[in-house]
Amino acid sequence: MDALEKIQRQIQWNRLIAVVEEQAQTMIRTAFSTTVREAGDLSAGVFDLQGRMLAQAVTGTPGHVNSMMESVGHFLAKFPAASMKPGDHYITNDPWLGTGHLHDLTVVTPAFRRGEIVGLFANTAHIIDIGGLGMGPEGRSVFEEGLYIPIVKCFDQGVPNETFFDFLRVGSRTPVELEGDVYSLCACNDAGAKRLVEMLDEFAMDSIDDLAGYIFDSSLAATIAEIARLPRGTYSASIKSDGYEAPVTLRAALTILEDAIEVDFAGTSGLSQRGINVPPAYCRAYSCFGIKVVVAPDIPNNWASLAPFRMVIPEGCILNAPRPYPVSVRHVTGQLLPDLIMGCLHQAVPDRVVAEGSSCLWNPPLRGGAQVSGQQAEVADFEVITFNSGGTGARPGKDGLDGTAFPSGVRTMPVEATENVAPVIFWKKELRPDSAGAGRTRGGFGQIMEIGAKGDAEFAVNAIFDRVANAPKGRDGGGDGEAGWVGLNDANGTVLRTKGFQVIPKGRRLLLKLPGGGGMGDPAARDPALVERDVADGLVTADAARRVYGASK
Incomplete structure (x- = not known):
């Protein structure tokens, strides 16, 4: 391949990234679930006809992207590419064929140019509710956890499969949002397919096979070189x-x-x-x-x-x-x-490498209304999930990040977005002082959150938290991050279980203290000016600065 061809391939590669990013952004703009619209808990990508992923959108989570990469092959095993028609959309939430649990929908769509199939688009999105016990750890089998969708057509040549949608709606606490999300996932794949065809026309390409070969050969060679x-x-x-x-x-x-x-x-x-x-x-x-x-x-x-x-x-x-x-x-x-x-x-x-961080999302599924309180319910029925994170681990040359999701990469959801769709109030959401592990570079700070239902009515949380009994570890002499804590806002500091369905009594609120990231390197080697800055910002108390970092004041 000469220099001009390499330049053209690079241009085509950049164009392909733009295609899949528009695919992802279409989903974000049209999604009904706040988990997608606000947090970006999704993935989007383009695949060749063998089910191999060429490119992924910049927006997305590793758990979705890298699992989705395997899932397209399962779709092709049931519906070979040669059997697909324009306007077809295929869907599943099978945890073993998709991204690991029933709350993720994966949709695969063929792209056609001049009557010939030229590629496949896939996406995954986390939806609010899929029925069953709801998102939480209480189930004793996958059958208790929600509606289990095998790989099926949800659209056949542009016509919705009404039987599928009937089952879908009746099996969820949030039927409007769920059906809307399926339409959103199909629309986003359609947007990607449209842009791919425009790209092929512009570059006079009959297929993506040659470009795929270039991408795969270059990526494999570069990865092996790094391993060496x-x-x-x-x-x-x-x-x-x-x-x-x-x-x-x-x-x-x-x-x-x-x-x-x-x-x-x-x-x-x-x-x-x-x-x-x-x-x-x-x-x-x-x-x-x-x-x-x-x-x-x-x-x-x-x-x-x-x-x-x-x-x-x-x-x-x-x-x-x-x-x-x-x-x-x-x-x-x-x-x-x-x-x-x-x-x-x-x-x-x-x-x-970085020090250990809070790692797991702190995304409490909240539920209220008659499904929790029966006839005494003081708020309308609701089911909502809000995404939040503790601190990341310290980096060799920089501090960790505060309240940032790693490794998932999803965005923290604005409290206003959650309050807009459910009768809940976030009374407190602030960084947690002294939660970051000390070090030459310190960890990121966790958060303190206080959540209640409107009128301090009774509601429930399906707790799915970790890093409470096992705090994030520091590296190279750095201190551990502060462990998490789950409880009520009462005077006794009532502790709740870190996992499982629990009712927050009337007049009480859920109090979460999210973990901080571990530190890296000897705390005594930290720049005193940075310690003073953290004290001035209220992130490190004066006592901790003296005790941990040896600060003089």
Whole structure:
């Protein structure tokens, strides 16, 4: 390939990124669920006819993107590309064929040019309610967790499958939002397909095969080159989760080979009877992300760039849940995986990793009305989820980020958006002083949140929190972040369970103290001016500055 051809391929690649980003933005603009519209809990991408992901939108979460990358192959196994027609849309929320739990809908749509299929678009979005027990860990099988949708057509040549939509609406507490989200997902794929055809016309391309070959070859070669720069060897680490019935330990042995990285999760805790189990695709998704952000962060994320990362997930462990184990809140366990992977890579490339962070989202599903209080209900029925985060771990050269979602990457939802769609009030949402782990670079700060129903009416939370019994660890002498806390705002400081359905009594509010990120390096080496700044900002108390950092005042 000569220089001019390489330039043209790069232009086409940039155009392809614009196509999938418009695909994602269409979903955000048209989605009914606040989880998509406000938090960006989604993924979008374009695939070749073999089901290999060429490009993903900049907007999206690793758990969705990297799981979705596997899911398109399952769609093609049931509906081969040759059988697809213009206007067809296919859907599933199967946790083992999609992104790990029933609350994620995945839609696949063919793109046609001049009567010939030229590519596939896929997306995933987290929806508010899919029926069953609701989003939470209480289910003892996937069948209790909500409406289970196999891979089916939701649109047949542009005509909605009314039988499908009848089942969908009747099985959800939020039928309007759910149906609207399905239409949104289909519309976003249509937007991507339209732009792809325009791109092919502009560049006089009959297919995307040659471009796909260029993307895959370049990405694979670049990833292998980055792996070759790493020190060979096997590096082991472990991390603890609060679990549900008992604490959970995740273990990994990461082996750096000449042209691949293998991760073996032998020694990881066994399956849970509750919904904190992780389907294998979701385990691979976040494990690959943990490797990629350290080893090859600048290489595009696609089928080829992820191919050298291989996982061995033993049967019977919590990271390899088989059907029909409950998996509703698989993220509580799965989002610890990047920290686990970085614990391994810290031994090989210590200057590239961050300290442990709050990791798992603190996204409380809230419910109220007659479904909680019966005839004594003082508010209308509601079901809502709000996304929030603690602090990220310190970086080698910078402090951690405050109240920021890592590794999921979703946005914190504005309290006004949640208050607009449900009868809840956020009485407090502020950074949590002294929650960041101390260090030469400190961790990010967690948050304090106080949530109530209007009129301080009774409501319920389906708690899905972690990092309460196991605080985020610092690295290289850095201090641990502050652990999380879940309870009521009463004078006694009543403590609630970190997982499971619980009623907040009338006159009381839910109080959450989100974890802070771990620090990195000796706290004594921190620039005194930065300590003074944090004290002046009210983020570090004067007592902690003296005690932890040795400040003179």
